[in-house]
Every structure is written in structure tokens, then in C-alpha cells.
Amino acid sequence: MKIRFALPPGPVSARALAAPSAEAEALLSRLDQNSFKPEPEEVLPILTDKGWRVLVGIGERAALDDATLRRIGGNLFAELAQAGIVHLAVGLDLSPEQTAQIAYGIQLRAWRTPLKYRKTPDEDEVWHLAEITMLCDAPEIARSCFARLESVGKAVHFARDLVVAPGNVLTPPAFVEALGDIPGIELEVIDPRKAGLNLLQAVGQGSAYKPALAVMRWRGADKKDKPAALVGKGITFDTGGIDIKPAKYMELMKGDMGGGAAVAGTLMALAARKAPVNVVGVVAIAENMVSGRASRPGDVVKGYGGLTVEIIDTDAEGRLALADALAYTSKELKPSKIIDLATLTGAVEIALGYLRAGLFTTDDALAARLLAAGEAEDEKLWRLPLVDVYDDAIKSEIADLKNCSWERGPDHIHAARFLQHFVPDDIPWAHLDIAGTSEAMEDGPLAAEGPTGFGVRLLDRVLA
Numbered sequence: 001m002k003i004r005f006a007l008p009p010g011p012v013s014a015r016a017l018a019a020p021s022a023e024a025e026a027l028l029s030r031l032d033q034n035s036f037k038p039e040p041e042e043v044l045p046i047l048t049d050k051g052w053r054v055l056v057g058i059g060e061r062a063a064l065d066d067a068t069l070r071r072i073g074g075n076l077f078a079e080l081a082q083a084g085i086v087h088l089a090v091g092l093d094l095s096p097e098q099t100a101q102i103a104y105g106i107q108l109r110a111w112r113t114p115l116k117y118r119k120t121p122d123e124d125e126v127w128h129l130a131e132i133t134m135l136c137d138a139p140e141i142a143r144s145c146f147a148r149l150e151s152v153g154k155a156v157h158f159a160r161d162l163v164v165a166p167g168n169v170l171t172p173p174a175f176v177e178a179l180g181d182i183p184g185i186e187l188e189v190i191d192p193r194k195a196g197l198n199l200l201q202a203v204g205q206g207s208a209y210k211p212a213l214a215v216m217r218w219r220g221a222d223k224k225d226k227p228a229a230l231v232g233k234g235i236t237f238d239t240g241g242i243d244i245k246p247a248k249y250m251e252l253m254k255g256d257m258g259g260g261a262a263v264a265g266t267l268m269a270l271a272a273r274k275a276p277v278n279v280v281g282v283v284a285i286a287e288n289m290v291s292g293r294a295s296r297p298g299d300v301v302k303g304y305g306g307l308t309v310e311i312i313d314t315d316a317e318g319r320l321a322l323a324d325a326l327a328y329t330s331k332e333l334k335p336s337k338i339i340d341l342a343t344l345t346g347a348v349e350i351a352l353g354y355l356r357a358g359l360f361t362t363d364d365a366l367a368a369r370l371l372a373a374g375e376a377e378d379e380k381l382w383r384l385p386l387v388d389v390y391d392d393a394i395k396s397e398i399a400d401l402k403n404c405s406w407e408r409g410p411d412h413i414h415a416a417r418f419l420q421h422f423v424p425d426d427i428p429w430a431h432l433d434i435a436g437t438s439e440a441m442e443d444g445p446l447a448a449e450g451p452t453g454f455g456v457r458l459l460d461r462v463l464a
């Protein structure tokens, strides 16, 4: 899908195109008789005797912020992609900056599961809409605004492509390879067995594929500036291991690397727009499988920092893999701060649903920045308590910690407290549990049902 920016045709200005014309008035009154009221952000295509006309509800002008504009763009694309329209001209009475935000919304929504996984696409899957021309009074300004946004949008698409990829396609080595292909990013691949990342090794040892710790670097600022670190859970498939998951919906666990995909996407976006920051992205990559070499419940494993963990449940593997990634990052990469993202617990999905990710941190300033960025980007967070009251739940009789508890309790908080043991107190750290938000259960304005790429836009904004 191509998005162009142009001046409105002939002497007609964008303002005139957007102004209520006699034709539009007539349409609206006809719709009114049918008790249709265009709601803000609603898009209504109408086939008239003069061809297609599209009504767009923009609501109160004063409330027209960037997030609203993007949602309008997304809805516009969703309504029109399959309507039979091939080339759409959009003339709204908006500034070039606002026009670029509409275009960004269109781009974000214009992703779908790659058709390469089918022999032939279904008839009703065809997107007719091939080209959109955004009309405004200063198209070159809109174009340059969009160029920056578009690079983030491409990174969101990249993250979604990774999440949707089946477990037999995005295996651990394939994931490593995909990370190595990000333009402008340096990749270092660490063998967990050689480096003493024994928890990550324990998670991956049942698989035919070797686990890996991927370290990606973007240097956009002074060499002396400490990098911000992003750490992602990259379980390419989570069977649960010996504590195997129920069959129903297990296939969704191909997306258990959504945190790693968000980290990779953010680095892609930062490099594409040459952001003046230093960032390291660390992804703990493994496949959690069942086999004669898989970890057993009750195994005790010494993690990278020296703490030992009793593996109570092999299905609580994400926190094991992340623990080593966090300890390694803290010790070896000297970060200014750490933000980790993981599809970590079913519990957070129950607590917060699909519209907000869980935020755990002891750093109020970092919390404020993350929460604000989440609101601005429509990647919303909700802060949850990182408190010691449940610590007994992860005390082990034999090791320093156990990875979960069989008792009823808030597993998302247990998991966050578990992770906290692997980050020294003097490094500001935040943990985002994105198990509910990494994939949408229904269509939304910026993403259809399926992978959302949650985290890329949020982190891009926080690091910018």
C-alpha cells in the first residue's frame, strides 16, 4: 500500500474539500433520517450516484490530538481496504503534521498476517486499496513528518511479523538470524552454556535448537554515555516443558517471544531514524520443549549472578530466561536503566485484560515516563505493586528462590518480585508484563485481531 502526499487538485484547497458541501449536507440529512449519527473516529463509506464518498467523524477539533488522528486513520483503512476502492484521496481540513498522523494510523492498521503462508489467498481477503493520496496545503512538510513516523511503523510491522511466525519457522536460530538482519544494528550472540547463563540453558535444553542470548547495539550518542537497556523474553515456542500445557490454545504460544520482538522493533526504529541515544537490546532466546533432556520439576540451577533457583514448574520458564538476561545485562553492559518486556504471566491478563500491560517498577520517575508515553501512543500501562508481602511464595526449601508457587496468589507479582532479585537496586528498572497486550483478541483501530507489536511505539517514545 502506497501513501503519497499532494496538493489538492486545481484551485480547490483541502479546507474546501473538507467543508460541508451541498452534497455532503444532503447525504448527512438522509443518514439522519435513518438515525445515523457519525460518532467521533467513525468512518462511513457511502456509494452515491457520483461514486464513493466517505464521511469521517473527527469530533471536537479541540480534542483532536495525535492519538485520535491515528485512530481515525486506522479506522479509515479498515473500512475501505476491501470496499472496492483502489485509489483514495483524503482531503481533510488539517495541518500537514496532523495529516501525517492520519497517514501513520493508516500505515499501522495496514498490516496483516503475511499471505506467504498460503498457496493462494482467499477471494474475500483481497485488499483493493492500493494507493492513498493525502491532500494538504504543504505536502512536503507532511511528507517529512511522515518519514519519521513511517520508520517506527515499519518496525511495528517487523515485530508483528515475528510474533505471527509459526514456531517451526521462527525457531531459535531463525530468530537470531532475523535480529542480525536489522539495518544499522550490531549483533552479538552469546552461547548460554559457555557464558554461565544456566537458567536460560535450563529452559532451552529440551529443544533440538540451542538457546541464545542476543545482544543488539545501537550507538547514536557519545561513546561515554551509558546505554539504556531493553530486555525481552524470546521463547519461540512454549509447550510448558515437562509441566506441559493443555492442548487447547497451545498454538498461541508461538507468540511467546512478543517481548523480544518489541525490543528488536524498537532498535530497528531507533536505527532507522538515527536517534541520538545509546541503547542495548538483549533477547533471551529459547524453545521450551518436552524431551529426555528437558529440565525437571525440582531441578536446582545456579543463575548468572550466582543465585540458585528451584524450578517448581517448567512452564514458568519466562522468568528463568529473563533472570539470566537481567543479571547479565546489569553486570556486563553497565546500563543507565533497564526496561524488560515479556509475555510473562496469564495472571496479568486476568488482572488487566487486553488493553493495558502491567508495569512494575520501584522508580517513580521511570514509571511516570512510561505511563505518559503509553497514553500518548495508545500502548497503555497500569502500575501494579512491586511489594514484599508475597515474598514467602517464592522462598525455596533447598535453593535461594523458587520460580513460582502452587498456592493461590498473584503470580504476576510473584514473577516481578522474582525478577527483581536479578537487578541490583542502584539500576533503575521497570518490568512490563505484556501477556495480555501482545496479541489483540478483537479488531482495534491500529491493529486487527492478532499481533499488535505492543511496546515498539512506547519504547521508541520513551527513549527519544
Ligand code: BES
Residues within 6 Å of the ligand: 238, 240, 256, 313, 315, 316, 317, 318, 343, 344, 345, 346, 347, 349, 404, 405, 411, 435, 436
Ligand atoms: N508464556 C506464558 C504466559 C502467557 C500466558 C503468555 C498467556 C501469553 C498468554 C508463561 O510462560 C506461563 O506459562 N506462565 C504460567 C506460569 C505458571 C506456571 C506459574 C501461567 O501464567 O500459567
Ligand code: MN
Residues within 6 Å of the ligand: 238, 240, 314, 315, 316, 317, 318
Ligand atoms: Mn510457560
Ligand code: ZN
Residues within 6 Å of the ligand: 235, 238, 256, 315, 317, 318, 343, 344
Ligand atoms: Zn512462556
